[in-house]
Amino acid sequence: MDRLSSHRATKEVVQKHNFKFSKSLGQNFLIDDNVIDRILAGARLSEGDRIIEVGPGIGTLTREMGKVADKVVAVEIDKTLIPILKETLEDLNNVEVVNQDILKVDVEELVKEKLDGGPVKLVANLPYYITTPIVMKFLEEDIPVTDIVVMVQKEVADRMNAGPGTKDYGALSVAVQYYCDTEIVAKAPRHMFVPQPNVDSTVIGLHVREERKYPVDSEEIFFKTVKASFGQRRKTLLNSLGGLGFLTKDQIKEALNEANIDEKRRGETLSIEEFATLANVINSKVP
Ligand code: SAM
Secondary structure: OOOOOOOOOOHHHHHOOOOOOOOOOOOOOEEEHHHHHHHHHHOOOOOEEEEEEEEEOOOOHHHHHHHHOEEEEEOOOOOOHHHHHHOOOOOOEEEEEEOOOOOOOOOHHHHHHHHHOOEEEEEEOOOOHHHHHHHHHHOOOOEEEEEEEEEEEEHHHHHOOOOOOOOOOOOOHHHEEEHHEEEEEEEEHHOOOOOOOOOOEEEEEEEEEOOOOOOOHHHHHHHHHHHHHHHOOOOOOHHHHHHHOOOOOHHHHHHHHHHOOOOOOOOOOOOOOHHHHHHHHHOOOOO
């Protein structure tokens, strides 16, 4: 079977199975060969790779990954797609489809059971309504993931990739860049999907570092500090850090001073390194 990524091939499969697209499941299928190739290149896909895909749809990207990788496990929530995938992936015996909600899957267990314990890459055209929970699940849980190459809404990719002092920089930028080096892999305007969504997309590559670049004494305090700092974007750090709830204003002043950060600065100007330094000072003052 040829590629499924032309509009014609996708339409044929959809019509043959009388498939009804679900808007609430974020079903917009990719119909652009070039973007598929860019995703494979961005993931540096090679024959030893073990891949997890979230939301294979009719198997467009799945097929191309199955042709190259060692094994692909594709988790799809929509049971009406399962018989379709059975047919479109028929000739690839290294691809396994799991009919589940990715947010309910114990991915660590799945990697042990079906992917030889990893390491794995997450490569997917994600359903937009749960992009951030999926990406954060893979980063925060004990999953041996080396690379995440995913199609997301353009604005989300911009936020994940943003640096300090820019309008897109926020808690999501810091959370992602705490773990990963980020890279914009490809742009995918809305006309490259059926049905056409009302947003444009971007493929972003998140390459997980083996070692933390900014070591912190407590990840919990680090993320609380980041959240409080961005909680009220217009406020100075001296004020917004009050949101932490466990330090007095004097202690916050002291912490900012010790971390060498001007108390009048705003959270959106702090680099991840500065957040790490500040969080470590704050951690030393936790009552
Ligand atoms: N990979 C296909 C492509 O590129 O054409 C389809 C991508 S489509 C944007 C998102 C896919 O994710 C759909 O197939 C949808 O059914 C599936 N999906 C939505 N929510 C999901 C969830 N919670 N767990 C697993 N799959 C989900």
